[in-house]
Amino acid sequence: MKLHAAAFLVIFWLATFTVHTVKGSIGSQRMRKFSCVRLSTQQLSIRNLVSYEKQQVPINAIMFLDTKGIKICVSPDKKWVQDAMKKIDQKHTTKRK
Structure with missing residues (x-):
């Protein structure tokens, strides 16, 4: 059970990091x-x-x-x-x- 919770947290943080990275690179482009x-x-x-x-x-x-x-x-x-x-x-x- 603890392993599933830890895996879930790792996936959650990776997803959050990926979304912020993509938003930052798109937002930093001059439009x-x-x-x-x-x-x-x-x-x-x-x-x-x-x-x-x-x-x-x-x-x-x-x-x-x-x-x-x-x-x-x-x-x-x-x-x-x-x-x-x-x-x-x-x-x-x-x-x-």
């Missing part, structure tokens, strides 16, 4: 908190944009971050989007110098 699923058709003011991020999954998009911290997803094919990305890149390049 995007916000993902574009729809695109805005509105043209944004370039001077209010502070950064951008390219995204290809689940849709091809550019995610802009504005001065208020709002994230807006737009089509990367638009001319104004390309211009905005260049302007943001130029701002970041001049700040680093």
